[in-house]
Each structure stands twice: as structure tokens, then as C-alpha cells.
Amino acid sequence: MSMNEDDLFGLDHTNDILGHLDDEALHQKHLWPGDLVELAEVIRAQLLREEVKDDALYLQMERVLLAMSFLCGGRNYYLPKGERIKKALRDKRIYDEFDGKNIRGLSNHYKLSEQKVYEVVREQRQLHKNRIQHNLFPNEQA
Incomplete structure (x- = not known):
């Protein structure tokens, strides 16, 4: 060459x-x-x-x-600051506490609408699913 x-x-x-x-x-x-x-x-x-x-x-x-x-270990990772991490930790806790029947209780406890609690659970479920089961086709829309 x-x-x-x-x-x-x-x-x-x-x-x-x-x-x-x-x-x-x-x-x-x-x-x-x-x-x-x-x-x-x-x-x-x-x-x-x-x-x-x-x-x-x-x-x-x-x-x-x-x-x-x-x-x-061995890689850089990002942790948000302030309200963003507090919200993320709250959402994780909501997901962990969700049992399929306690939407109203979670809504009252976290001072969120029932619709917002459902949204949080749906988002967290997807995050947990992605962590366990990696997407084979990352460029395709779900």
C-alpha cells in the first residue's frame, strides 16, 4: 500500500x-x-x-x-444530582412496592395521581426488563 x-x-x-x-x-x-x-x-x-x-x-x-x-467496575457511569436522582429512587421504590392491587395506596403515599403511579410502574418494568433481557434489535422501535 x-x-x-x-x-x-x-x-x-x-x-x-x-x-x-x-x-x-x-x-x-x-x-x-x-x-x-x-x-x-x-x-x-x-x-x-x-x-x-x-x-x-x-x-x-x-x-x-x-x-x-x-x-x-472498570467503566465510567453517570449518577444524576438533586431532584433527578430523588425522583429515580422514588420511582424504583414505587415499582418495588407495587403488588398489582395497591395503586391507590401508592398514589396517596407518594402524593401522585393513580395514572402517574401506573406510568411509573410501566417505565420501571421496562427498565427492569431491559436490564435482564437485552434488546436484540436496538435500532427498531417497540
């Missing part, structure tokens, strides 16, 4: 880009011990507020961190 075929536009900077990405990836890898300490401190502080004591505190903190590592 000639140089022109390798670099049709005279812009073959692939090695420069890959080199930069590798440096960035290495830099990110070196940050994880500090991130782990930060997460551990947040979890520890919350467990202390809940009056979890001594060995149980560290055991629970380690279990949470190991579970997070099992699920998300």
Missing part, C-alpha cells in the same frame, strides 16, 4: 490520537484510589448518621463498595 492509500487526506494522526487516549486512560486509572476513598467516606458518613457501629459499619461499607465494583 502506498502512502497515499494509507493516508488519503494527509491527516493520518491516528497514532497521536491513540497515544493521547492511552495517556488519558492511564491518568484516569491512577485516580481510582482517591475516588474509592471518597466513596468510602460518603458511605461511612451515612452509616454513622444511621448509627451503624464499629465492625458492622465497615462490613456494610465494604459490601456496598464491592457490590458497586461488581456492577460498575
